[in-house]
Amino acid sequence: MTSVTPPATALTFDLATKRYGQLINGRLVDGASQVSVIDPGTAQQVATTPAASVEQLDDAVEAAKRALPGWSALSVDARGAILHRIADVLVEHHEKLAHLTTLEQGKPIAQARDDVSWSIDFTRYFADYRLPNEVLRDDENGYVELRHRPVGVVGAITPWNFPLFQALYKLAPALIVGNTMVLKPSPTTPLATMHFAELVRDVIPPGVFNVVGDAGDLGAHLTGHPGINKVSFTGSTATGRRVMEACGPTLKRLTLELGGNDAAIVLDDADVEKTAEGLCTWAYANAGQVCVSIKRIYAPSSMYDPLVEALARRVSELTVGHGLDEDTRLGPVQNAAQYEKARASLELAHEHGTVVAGGHMLDRPGYYVEPTLLRDVDEDSPLVREETFAPIRSVLRYDDLEDAIDRANDTPYGLGASVWGTDTDRAVAVADRLDAGTSWINHHFQLTPDVPFGGVKQSGLGAEFGRIGVEGFVDVHVVNLKRS
Known part of the structure; x- marks a missing residue:
């Protein structure tokens, strides 16, 4: 799970003596x-x-x-x-x-x-x-x-x-x-x-x-x-x-x-393995420290268990380590203050839901947090209601798509959102109803210089x-x- 390869050096100067201006x-x-x-x-x-x-x-x-x-x-x-x-x-x-x-x-x-x-x-x-x-x-x-x-x-x-x-x-x-x-x-x-x-x-x-x-x-x-x-x-x-x-x-x-508290709505016709791969990529990139990363995942009851299992498997396989190790897929959180916020979030995770992957701070030098996935989360938890800027994500169950859309929109944030499914016309119709500056279909967090990017609310x-x-x-x- 963890990588301990010492940092490589690629600099032509000594940072300890380099004088910046x-x-x-x-x-x-x-x-x-x-x-x-x-x-x-x-x-x-x-x-x-x-x-x-x-x-x-x-x-x-x-x-x-x-x-x-x-x-x-x-x-x-x-x-x-x-x-x-x-x-x-x-x-x-x-x-x-x-x-x-x-x-x-x-x-x-x-x-x-x-x-x-x-x-x-x-x-x-x-x-x-x-x-x-x-x-x-x-x-x-x-x-x-x-x-x-x-x-x-x-x-x-x-x-x-x-x-x-x-x-x-x-x-x-x-x-x-x-x-x-x-x-x-x-x-x-x-x-x-x-x-x-x-x-x-x-x-x-x-x-x-x-x-x-x-x-x-x-x-x-x-x-x-x-x-x-x-x-x-x-x-x-x-x-x-x-x-x-x-x-x-x-x-x-x-x-x-x-900030953002981006929701991803998984439709009941989504490919479980392919969707889990995309969700994992865009929920945990940069140790979850992206304003527009996926932070809440809504999955239909009919595929809730297999999707959670597929996500948990991928999250558990993320190699955590120093960023200069080429094998690292998830680095530390950026600073000591974020590290302590992550610690508090993990305590809530064990109280407000069921941890199916990760769930711990890593006992090693640096600000390392185990990538963590929750299921059966209390939707009133700060882990769902607030922006979690750490590698801690929640999967929430829904039985009715209208209810999922309402819950996804029930936030003061409105930066990004995504919809995942094989019927793209249906997915686009759902995306059109999400309160977000950008709604992606079957992907998330794509920024290009020709496409405007901004938030609502x-x-x-x-x-x-x-x-x-x-x-x-x-x-x-x-x-x-x-x-x-």
């Missing part, structure tokens, strides 16, 4: 303080990174403001060429960035490599993206055209579960339409982002992209800063509320991608990716000509 106005700048970066696979410090003072945040915002006129004046083709050069840098340093992601975040190295690959794909997509003007009227009375202007300085805040990928999928669409950016990574996962910033500081003009470190107290200063025109935030719903409040006094533009505001996502980084400007 914040990227402010094209220069690497020391912080006002230092933050320890902990490898969740060992619970040991692997590096230190700088944390900004409020004054340094002011410097970064001012640099972005100064760079804005020149950057937005460049042709979109010129900006796109720079984004392609950024993607080239990601390609060149692919393995190093993946290695850093695993060291700071804990996910298996194969998943970290995917993060970098996705970053490359999204960057190239937006490098070639063109947001067209739209002629709304052209007749004998006049001419009306819808145009777009960059919103200005974007404040981007990324969480710890996909630190590099989420930095790039905010940066690329913001830059292609002429904005500049100040980005703040999570205090617990700044390594890959800061290393990326160092790699591209000679690629991106000074001030266009700035990265500031955080000791846990900088977020409110960034979101409330009068020099920030838009905030793009990914994180918890609770923090999202505070971000929205901070943006209120200056009426900042705002995109929020928040308390899972977010606005969307990222696709035309809708790009439009979140521009202001509308209408040119209205009257013909005499």
Whole structure:
């Protein structure tokens, strides 16, 4: 069940002596303080990174403001060429960035490599993206055209579960339409982002992209800063509320991608083994620490027992270990606070349901939690009602499909959902009734740069990716000509 292979090394420098800097106005700048970066696979410090003072945040915002006129004046083709050069840098340093992601975040190295690959794909997509003007009227009375202007300085805040990928999928669409950016990574996962910033500081003009470190107290200063025109935030719903409040006094533009409690409804014609494979993959990826992962599984009574058995078998076979071990399929949870939350969740699991796989914390250095599956769970349990950000998942029984849909929708969240069955027309009809920003059929958690992604209810505001996502980084400007 557990893997104990020591971490491999793929870095060309010693993290213990590597000196990271914040990227402010094209220069690497020391912080006002230092933050320890902990490898969740060992619970040991692997590096230190700088944390900004409020004054340094002011410097970064001012640099972005100064760079804005020149950057937005460049042709979109010129900006796109720079984004392609950024993607080239990601390609060149692919393995190093993946290695850093695993060291700071804990996910298996194969998943970290995917993060970098996705970053490359999204960057190239937006490098070639063109947001067209739209002629709304052209007749004998006049001419009306819808145009777009960059919103200005974007404040981007990324969480710890996909630190590099989420930095790039905010940066690329913001830059292609002429904005500049100040980005703040999570205090617990700044390594890959800061290393990326160092790699591209000679690629991106000074001030266009700035990265500031955080000791846990900088977020409110960034979101409330009068020099920030838009905030793009990914994180918890609770923090999202505070971000929205901070943006209120200056009426900042705002995109929020928040928490989720995604339901998967299995129909009675689903293939048990194939469905169990898909559910396991998208319920336990990244140790269950994905806002849009499957967290509640609704299965019909007619196939409840065989589906639970098939899931339990797969969950029990997940190899748990350090992310740098190539055989690891499930790494640790990311930090000590999440580890303690997982411990509390496991206690509830034994009280509120029947544990059919896992159910324990692993007694070894690092923040390891056994992948756990529950059946016959009390639906009023916090394990069902709240977002569980750990490898702990529940299978719930239903006898009536209408009841399953109602129960799946009975949550303040609405990020994603999925339906599993062989009759795709029926599955689509069910998916259409789920309160979610995205409903997948026979898969889950597919993100592509051309398809908008966002939540409803308390899972977010606005969307990222696709035309809708790009439009979140521009202001509308209408040119209205009257013909005499």
